Amino acid sequence: MKITLKIWRQKDSNSKGAFKTYVCDHVSPDMSFLEMLDVLNNDLIRKGEESIAFDHDCREGICGMCSLYINGHPHGPLQTTTCQLHMRSFKDGETITIEPWRAKAFPVVKDLVVDRSAFDRIQRSGGFISVNTGGVPDANEIPIPKKIADEAFDAATCIGCGACVAACKNASAMLFVSAKVSQFALLPQGKPERKERVEKMVAQMDEEGFGACTNTGACEAECPKGISITNIARMNREYFSAMTTSYEVAVGGGE
Amino acid sequence: MKLDSKIPEGPLAEKWTKHKFNVKLVNPANKRKYDVIVVGTGLAGASAAASLGELGYNVKAFCFQDSPRRAHSIAAQGGINAAKNYQNDGDSVYRLFYDTIKGGDYRAREGNVYRLAEVSVNIIDQCVAQGVPFAREYGGLLANRSFGGAQVSRTFYARGQTGQQLLLGAYSALNRQIANGKVKMYTRSEMLDVVIVDGKARGIITRDLVTGKIESHSAHAVLLCTGGYGNVFYLSTNAKGSNVTAAWRAHKKGALFANPCFTQIHPTCIPVSGDHQSKLTLMSESLRNDGRVWVPKVAKPGLKAVDAVSIPESERDYFLERKYPSFGNLVPRDVASRNAKTVCDEGRGVGATGLAVFLDFSDAIKRDGEAAIRAKYGNLFDMYAQITGDNPYKGPMMIYPAVHYTMGGLWVDYNLMTTIPGLYALGEANFSDHGANRLGASALMQGLADGYFVIPYTLGDYLAGMSYEKVSTDRPEFKEAIDTVNSRVNTLLSIKGKKTVDQFHRELGLTMWEYCGMSRSEGGLKTAKAKIQGLKKEFWSDVAVLGGAAELNQELEKALRVADLIELGELMVDDALNRDESCGGHFREESATPDGEAKRKDDEYAYVAAWEFKGEDQPEQLHKEELIFENVKLTQRSYK
Missing domain, CATH: 3.10.20.30 (Beta-grasp domain)
Structure with a gap:
């Protein structure tokens, strides 16, 4: 050729x-x-x-x-x-x-090399479950319905390549961020930090200069791993729910 | 030099517990006074950096990729073993230990392997707590499968991408410590030397791959979690960037390199399509559960998969079924690989290159229907079709063995410390747990065992005896190491030869594959040694590396790595020459049974061969660590 x-x-x-x-x-x-x-x-x-x-x-x-x-x-x-x-x-x-x-x-x-460290900084802002090594419960102590586990897995297959950002006319990172938010929002292990996580990750995403999502679906169409924009919808729900219900727990009330 | 493995005294099952009690502890308030360098962010590195950060140490972590999430552990497909016995099928820590030591053909330490099996159960708990989405049953509990011929179902998995999910779990733990300020992360940063001060590892020299800046970092201990060296074969299932430089630089500063010739060849990879080939892709060996391996009885050069369908049964040689009637197509990796090479060497290989055998699903499709096969292997068939352009539902697949994993690595004691005090090696970078052959689904287990559950204890034992005082990077030892690195870089840039780095790398790989791959002989190995020595000379006089030192220069990165791979290649050949036995993943032609099967020589070679660097172009010195077996009886493998 x-x-x-x-x-x-x-x-x-x-x-x-x-x-x-x-x-x-x-x-x-x-x-x-x-x-x-x-x-x-x-x-x-x-x-x-x-x-x-x-x-x-x-x-x-x-x-x-x-x-x-x-x-x-x-x-x-x-x-x-x-x-x-x-x-x-x-x-x-x-x-x-x-x-x-x-x-x-x-x-x-x-040339064709770009700096994607913004993705790492978003993950650092909340893309984890706060457990230390050791002292965790037996793996089978937390049963997770297969459907939920599979849905979380689908979100977790994101490879962090950035194609979603490159495909988007707004250079939005919503698909990338929502994949991680979804994975942990679905799993029981992720529940304790659910609200704080989505708030922090979205804030970091905005700070990095990624654009807004206007639901064109280009990200999903181009994602090499087929991550679904359902995750974006789920992240939006998580975000609004966190914004309207999360509050600072008052401390010292018992004294 | 006397090699002391520091295996604790006492019964096998109590060694690790006793050792954990006997190691010295660092007071929680004092941990922040120690700095630890972790090189590499795969399963071993990310888990170690995260765990040590959580304990309170100041960690600096380094990776050459643009993000720690990209380390090649991410590509592991099959699964991770753990002796949970969730399936009630007779598994136990002892059985996992036994299978691992036997699978390694009795060339690993009992104490290390038992510990690995023991902590395997904690790994699964840890990963689930982090949110790793392992496969589950409908009742919500974890699913298991039998893997790599194991007689129990002890493998945990996340579809065909277990490595990805485990690494992203470790990456998330690492991210949390970066956010907490306990780990400082350096990406696109490659370690080019280790710095020894007063006999101890006290720092590293790195090159910032974007700016080209050579930098010094000091610490109280250095952990190399830098993976294996399969890329010495040029074509392998390793990532393109995987390299031996960190381990090799440590070796040249005094760390012994153990069993370098122990490499694993995986039988079910997609064959080479031409000279442009840059890497090989593995397909899960679960394919051999339903696929039948064959070549024509009489050579048919260039036979294509589409034409194979018309070859009558009577003209096909199902060579594995013929030679190994009881195991058939499910013989272990090394046996399947070696036999594929043998039939290709006889000229009966298929495809354009003649370096492939068929893996045929037509009987399985007839028996179970296409839908059933699609449900089982759909993603693998799709991957095959995408890479080759052939439809494996219509004709057989073509497969050929490829280098997949290296069992050899830096010699470490029970604490994972190399022969340089304060320098540790974890994961595939060390030699310790897989002997001469690694079982499927055991690499992920070892990487995470070392990082999450071994090093957090054993590192404390070393640091507890050390002063808090930091060493300055202004010391002459750092300056000297920087000068060495700079002069290497400048030499490579000044050669301005005619051959590209890839050309040298490819030649090295061909030599290693031909003479130091699955099947070795004294004559072949001596030829290889001469060829590699010639290649080294040619490399340093005719390599073309353009561009400058102070910029992103991918050719320079490759050249620095290939220069070290060439030197390692020679040591692998020396080690293979020394080991005049067929063992684990490799066959020594002089050491065979009368019917041509591998013959191990336990009375002569039941030792770890640890090599000491004695100076440029000097022969390396062999040190032997005798392997003592108190719990298992050494038996010869048979799959007839």
């Missing part, structure tokens, strides 16, 4: 970027998209040109490190991660445009 690539090149976060065109004329349809870039990079290096920086690690669709905005879609035309996309999904002679995730909260680090 012969493929023409228009790739975003940007030296660092302070520089201005631009598209650069490359032609690859020995692409195999069995190559993964990232392997096609590997081959291009090796060719560039042998020609004395600097390789194109892109994030990737596990290459089996689970670590969430790979990104790339391909022909106007995060992770390309299929609902999968870029590392699981193969060149047989493209036509011989096709021109493919590759950009980094575009979002204010995800600044470009270099």
